[in-house]
Amino acid sequence: MPHMGEAYQGLDEEEIRLEEVHLDTHQGLIFGRIADEGPSLETYLGDFAWYLDVLFGTTEDGMTVVGEPHRWESDHDWKTSADNFSGDSYHVLTTHQAGLETENLARGPWEELNDFPGASYLACTDRHSVGYYLSEDADTFMGYPDEITEHLNPDLGDEQRELFGRSVFHFGTLFPNMSIIHGIQSGGWGGPWACIRKWNPRGPGKTETTSWWLIPRELADDESFLEDSHRGWESLSPGGAFESDDLTIWEGISDSSGAVTHELRETEGNMQQGMDEMTDEVETVDDPLHGPAEVTSKGLYFDERNSRTLLQSWYEMMRMEGDA
Numbered sequence: 142m143p144h145m146g147e148a149y150q151g152l153d154e155e156e157i158r159l160e161e162v163h164l165d166t167h168q169g170l171i172f173g174r175i176a177d178e179g180p181s182l183e184t185y186l187g188d189f190a191w192y193l194d195v196l197f198g199t200t201e202d203g204m205t206v207v208g209e210p211h212r213w214e215s216d217h218d219w220k221t222s223a224d225n226f227s228g229d230s231y232h233v234l235t236t237h238q239a240g241l242e243t244e245n246l247a248r249g250p251w252e253e254l255n256d257f258p259g260a261s262y263l264a265c266t267d268r269h270s271v272g273y274y275l276s277e278d279a280d281t282f283m284g285y286p287d288e289i290t291e292h293l294n295p296d297l298g299d300e301q302r303e304l305f306g307r308s309v310f311h312f313g314t315l316f317p318n319m320s321i322i323h324g325i326q327s328g329g330w331g332g333p334w335a336c337i338r339k340w341n342p343r344g345p346g347k348t349e350t351t352s353w354w355l356i357p358r359e360l361a362d363d364e365s366f367l368e369d370s371h372r373g374w375e376s377l378s379p380g381g382a383f384e385s386d387d388l389t390i391w392e393g394i395s396d397s398s399g400a401v402t403h404e405l406r407e408t409e410g411n412m413q414q415g416m417d418e419m420t421d422e423v424e425t426v427d428d429p430l431h432g433p434a435e436v437t438s439k440g441l442y443f444d445e446r447n448s449r450t451l452l453q454s455w456y457e458m459m460r461m462e463g464d465a
């Protein structure tokens with residue numbers, strides 16, 4: 142309040158002070174809760190903390206943000222992109238077909254993983270979701286330089302270490318609007334890189350996206366790695382090959398979801414993919430590598446379980462009473 146003494150004489154500052162936000166951290170990530178009463182961060186993350194640790198706590202010094210984040214606004218509803226990151230593998234082979242089939246680029250580590258995919262998982266806790274592509278090779282480490290193994294965090298559990306070791310790609314959404322992605326890109330598109338996304342609603346059908354690029358702190362001076370990692374991150378920037386594909390689809394989904402014909406003709410969307418009556422490929426997974434969350438499929442999966450969980454959670458939150 143500029144010139145407060147002259148412009149607001151006698152003002153009781155206590156009456157107009159800013160609302161307090163209750164802060165807590167996990168692996169260096171800062172979260173805020175506006176409501177006075179509510180779950181602690183530990184309770185809110187629940188089993189999902191295990192998966193966040195596999196991204197943010199794999200090396201002793203942890204992950205660090207490089208440079209400024211990308212920010213852009215697009216004509217899509219934030220839930221569409223949060224849903225996409227929560228575990229949508231179905232779209233990859235069509236939406237990103239051109240990028241995946243590009244042949245005039247140097248072959249990347251993806252192709253060298255000739256046993257890929259060893260396994261893939263979709264896992265979700267009560268609200269949060271992740272997906273993994275895994276190699277059979279226990280020393281894959283998402284294509285990081287070999288020295289990454291010298292820096293592994295001793296606090297990682299055996300399963301977390303093995304999961305990281307076999308990982309090719311890892312993505313997910315922390316309900317409601319924070320997403321993560323970590324891995325190498327196919328076809329020489331670069332990487333490995335990690336990214337945090339924040340889907341910020343800017344009104345109906347408008348989202349401001351912030352995208353941070355992260356790397357293991359121990360590799361911050363490795364110029365060759367930085368170049369590859371930056372290339373991977375930029376492939377998912379608003380001007381990148383893969384993000385350009387996604388943005389067009391997200392906008393189309395948001396647009397058509399609001400079409401008046403849905404009301405007039407009483408049509409409904411379909412999100413049954415992966416349910417028992419839709420596929421016979423869903424199987425229970427005993428492999429402990431999937432962590433503490435519930436896993437619904439293994440193999441090359443098509444399953445909207447994570448999407449259903451996210452949208453159901455949003456529906457329930459919107460029906461809550463009070464300020465919880």
Ligand SMILES: [Fe+2]
Pocket residue numbers: 232233236237383387
């Ligand atoms: Fe995509």
